[in-house]
Amino acid sequence: MKTITSRDNPLFKELSKLATSSQARRKSGRTLLDGVHLSQAYLDLRGAPVQCIVSESALANPEVADIVMRCENQHAHVTALPDALYNAVSQVEHGVGLMFLIDTPARELPAALAVNAVLLDNVQDPGNVGSILRSAAAAGITQVFCSSGTAFCWSPKVLRAAMGAHFVVEIYENVDLAALVKTSKIAVLATSGYAEQRVYDADLRKPVAWVFGHEGQGVADDLMNMATQTVVIPHLGQVESLNVAACAAVCFFEQVRQIQS
Template identity: 80%
Template sequence: MKTISSRDNAQYKEYKHLATSSQARRKAGLTLLDGVHLCQAWLDLRGLPEQCIVSETALKNPEVAEIVGKIEHQRAHCIAMPDALYNAISQVEHGVGVMFVVPTPERAVPDALAVSAVLLDNVQDPGNVGSILRSAAAAGIKQVFCSGGTAFCWSPKVLRAAMGAHFVLDIFENVDLAALMAKAKVPTLATSGYATKRLYEMDLRRPVAWVFGHEGQGVADDLLSLATQTVVIPHLGQVESLNVAACAAVCFFEQVRQNQS
């Protein structure tokens, strides 16, 4: 295992850059997975990381030692560093002290929507995007397409909220959602508070593509008009709408329910 002990180390500076700049992450095509859960999920679902960074204290943690053991056994790179250096690149408060450097997959957008999918139009909040990815994965959906304005999926906050869902999904970013919807081979269903068709009236026993929009403004008008159908989740209360991640969960699991019954 290699050790870094100085803030002036060139590799350390690179990590710090990755940790603090989303532009640096995009440019390098790399991101950081922080914490035992995400690292373990990567090992289980995707294999070895490019690098594994551990704090000196974390080396004594049995869960971390197990992760390091697996990686070194396969001759991948582990880098240890003093806690102070580790904490300066970690974005998790009171974290355990283990981090993976992993590639952020760049995939070519499929020719046409042909399986169950999620389209995110300008969803801003990283916590919401992460929760939607997590619910989609739990509901067995495989593809996620994000507009340019949607929060960057491979940012630390989205990764943390999604709890490993990234590793079982095919995520496409900066996608022209209008073009994708125009040539879809499955029905595209956009949620809207103004729709008249209720979610529970839809036949969801087939692949569909769900379209969710901005936290305040909802799905953009051009996408609403391209959708096969706009649907509403019926509300009983005086409150105006659901959080977008709650709305997505309700839609995905209504689809699960119909397919199981």
């Protein structure tokens, strides 16, 4: 373990940029995981980080000390920061004092849609994107494709909302969703408040590519027209529609119900 005490240190400067700049995260292909849960999930599912960053006071925390020991056992770099420097980087108020610096995966698009997948068309709220990733992972969905207008999946807010789902599903960003749909070997289902078929009446026992759209505008017309089916989630009451993350969860677990029944 080494200790950094200067704000002029190159690693500290990199951490500061990654903590505050989406452009820096995209350009460098790196991001920060803040907290015990995300760090444990990364260790369990992906292995050692590029760097384990810990505040000096957090070393007295048994959970943090255990993660630091696991990193050292895997020969990962561990760096301690005085609390003042650590708090200048961390975006989590009253956090535990632990973060990982990791490389974000770079993947080539599959040749065709062939397994359960999610297509996010201009879903802009990071909390919604993270919640959809979390529900997708829990439902056994393995691929998520995001348009260029969708919130950056490796931002801190999306990472916190997804609770480790990033390390279970394959995430593809800046995808031409219309071109991807043309390759599909499976049914493509889009949700629409104007659809006549209920999601509960669709046959979801085979792989499906789900399309979810912008929080206010929904799925773009070109994608909607390319869908194999459009489905609606019936609801009672005076609300116009469900939140997109809630809508996605209903669809995913209706598919799980059908597969298991």
